[in-house]
Amino acid sequence: MKKIALLASGTGSNAKKIIEYFKGSEIISVACLLSNKSSAKALEMATSFNIPTHIISKEELGNPGQTILYLKSMSVDLIVLAGYLKKIPQDLVEVYPNKIINIHPALLPKFGGKGMYGMHVHKAVVEQGESESGMTIHYVNAKYDDGAIIFQAKCPVQPSDTAVQVAANVLRLEHKHYAPVVEQILIDK
Numbered sequence: 001m002k003k004i005a006l007l008a009s010g011t012g013s014n015a016k017k018i019i020e021y022f023k024g025s026e027i028i029s030v031a032c033l034l035s036n037k038s039s040a041k042a043l044e045m046a047t048s049f050n051i052p053t054h055i056i057s058k059e060e061l062g063n064p065g066q067t068i069l070y071l072k073s074m075s076v077d078l079i080v081l082a083g084y085l086k087k088i089p090q091d092l093v094e095v096y097p098n099k100i101i102n103i104h105p106a107l108l109p110k111f112g113g114k115g116m117y118g119m120h121v122h123k124a125v126v127e128q129g130e131s132e133s134g135m136t137i138h139y140v141n142a143k144y145d146d147g148a149i150i151f152q153a154k155c156p157v158q159p160s161d162t163a164v165q166v167a168a169n170v171l172r173l174e175h176k177h178y179a180p181v182v183e184q185i186l187i188d189k
């Protein structure tokens, strides 16, 4: 059985899609969900599926020894960020090389980097008059939104679209593609 750890800071709608997708799978399972925010809805959601959770404390954000021990104790093969807003420390990247992936709600390398998250991204897309947006799944390194791109999907942006409409279209793409891409990565590993 290949095991996934999910990392989420917020609602966790992508994390939920992934949990539902692998429920009943005989080859891949979601082992745990970690969050840096004890109030994150994603934690409740994971618990409702009987998935163990772990809170990443402020100290652990810079010094991930405990986080690494936890992930090792869960025999994790792939770390999947789903709306996780903190930087992944270099030490963690080194312990899991090419085993940490992220989803970003835009077509990287455009609209990425520090401060480019959530509605900030979609507002910038609309303000710059882009004719398309989309989502990117990429490997994680110690810089924001910088690792090699694994998969992208696009949606058109109409001149009349608001940032809220773009956000909804992009989230639909994320929900459709993230779990199958995770599956493919684990099958290829």
Ligand code: GRF
Pocket (backbone or CB within 6 Å): 008, 010, 011, 012, 013, 014, 015, 082, 083, 084, 103, 104, 105, 118, 171, 174
């Ligand atoms: C998604 O748009 C994802 O691309 C970004 O954060 C959002 C998470 O949404 N990194 P949710 O918590 O999965 O609903």
